[in-house]
Amino acid sequence: MSRSLQRIQLGHTDGRTINADGDRAYMPLALLRTPLWPVTASNAKKLEDSQVYLRRFTNAYGDRIAIQSNAILRPKPDMGVLLTLAAIFQKRISGNPAYNAGLPENEERTYYDFSCPITELMRETGITHESRLTESLKRLGSVRLKFQRQKSVTDCGETFFEIDGMFTFRIERVGGEKAVRTHKGDRLVINMHRAFIPKTDYLYRSAKQCRALRTDTARLIFWALCSRRHFRGTAEEWYTILSPDTKTYSGKMQEQARQKLQWQWENKSFRPALRELEKAGFCIRIDKHTGRTIYCVSVPRRSTLASTPRNNDKEDEISGRANEISGAANEINDGAKD
Numbered sequence: 001m002s003r004s005l006q007r008i009q010l011g012h013t014d015g016r017t018i019n020a021d022g023d024r025a026y027m028p029l030a031l032l033r034t035p036l037w038p039v040t041a042s043n044a045k046k047l048e049d050s051q052v053y054l055r056r057f058t059n060a061y062g063d064r065i066a067i068q069s070n071a072i073l074r075p076k077p078d079m080g081v082l083l084t085l086a087a088i089f090q091k092r093i094s095g096n097p098a099y100n101a102g103l104p105e106n107e108e109r110t111y112y113d114f115s116c117p118i119t120e121l122m123r124e125t126g127i128t129h130e131s132r133l134t135e136s137l138k139r140l141g142s143v144r145l146k147f148q149r150q151k152s153v154t155d156c157g158e159t160f161f162e163i164d165g166m167f168t169f170r171i172e173r174v175g176g177e178k179a180v181r182t183h184k185g186d187r188l189v190i191n192m193h194r195a196f197i198p199k200t201d202y203l204y205r206s207a208k209q210c211r212a213l214r215t216d217t218a219r220l221i222f223w224a225l226c227s228r229r230h231f232r233g234t235a236e237e238w239y240t241i242l243s244p245d246t247k248t249y250s251g252k253m254q255e256q257a258r259q260k261l262q263w264q265w266e267n268k269s270f271r272p273a274l275r276e277l278e279k280a281g282f283c284i285r286i287d288k289h290t291g292r293t294i295y296c297v298s299v300p301r302r303s304t305l306a307s308t309p310r311n312n313d314k315e316d317e318i319s320g321r322a323n324e325i326s327g328a329a330n331e332i333n334d335g336a337k338d
Contacts, residue, residue: 018199022091024204024206025084025086026198027202028161028202029149029202029227030147031161032203032226033147033149034063034067034147035059036067036143037074037075037079037219037220051070052068052070052142053069053071060240061150063149066145067143068143069144070142071142073140075216075219075223076215076216077132078140079210079219081133081140083207083211084124085137086196087207089190090197092114093114109194110194111167111168111192113191115172117186118133118182118188121133121188140166140167141165142165143165145163146162147160147161147162149161165193168191169188169191174186205222205226209281210222214276215272217273218280220242221238222277224241225282229299230283230297231296232296233294234292234293234294235262235265235270235295238295239265239270281300282298282299283299283300284296
């Protein structure tokens with residue numbers, strides 16, 4: 001791995017102030033450095049005694065991570081749903097002392113209630129069917145995370161971060177429990193983990209910009225850049241960054257098959273994703289050194305985000321369904337391999 005790829009460059013909040021504008025989603029470094037979104041189900045394994053998934057691995061920074069969830073998380077729509085929900089939550093609680101996690105009376109408190117119209121979250125995420133939104137919320141809410149970070153030489157000791165479930169939710173319907181259609185007055189009531197209450201040392205990313213990205217690989221690159229300003233490496237290095245525990249590099253695959261898969265990913269997924277990110281305002285640079293192609297991707301300036309186009313809801317709905325069908329097929333294949 002190239003030296004520049006190993007260097008950490010954090011994008012802390014501007015001036016260490018919090019601007020909860022409904023678009024910026026503030027999150028702790030541990031969460032943003034966790035690859036929640038596998039490309040396929042091949043790098044997650046079902047636990048024998050239940051229907052939950054468990055992944056244990058070490059990311060590109062050397063952090064030791066364990067992720068458990070009720071279902072495989074997907075870059076689309078789950079990444080956009082998580083960022084949008086966090087941004088709405090943080091805007092709702094901004095300036096409210098009841099959500100001050102630093103107060104003595106809140107020291108033992110883990111979850112905080114808030115609510116919003118379910119139609120607001122559907123509108124912001126571009127998901128036009130309530131069932132797709134609630135399925136995404138179920139997947140995300142079930143996430144349990146253990147993160148152990150080796151600190152840099154300038155720090156002392158280790159950092160341990162843990163979430164035992166991101167959130168729980170329920171729907172309060174205007175027409176009562178038997179109502180079958182979404183009403184504009186229906187409210188989503190959520191218990192959010194205290195980790196989503198923003199702090200001045202949190203990092204943020206634009207939920208709107210994430211939602212504008214249409215392909216899974218583009219969103220994976222977007223997430224990888226949430227905790228730094230740029231990555232620079234070969235296609236193979238990028239692959240290991242985006243999918244840190246895939247079977248491709250586990251030694252179980254023959255070299256010829258691995259090279260074929262790598263070529264297909266680079267040319268059919270990675271390069272098209274770079275073009276998509278460039279249109280979204282990211283800086284893409286491709287350098288060639290002694291027969292090696294180096295791809296450098298840098299995050300856009302904040303001013304670029306204002307012009308990010310909004311997705312077409314109908315197109316996104318069709319694309320999202322196709323991704324879900326593909327994801328289901330991958331889960332079946334993975335189960336057969338296990």
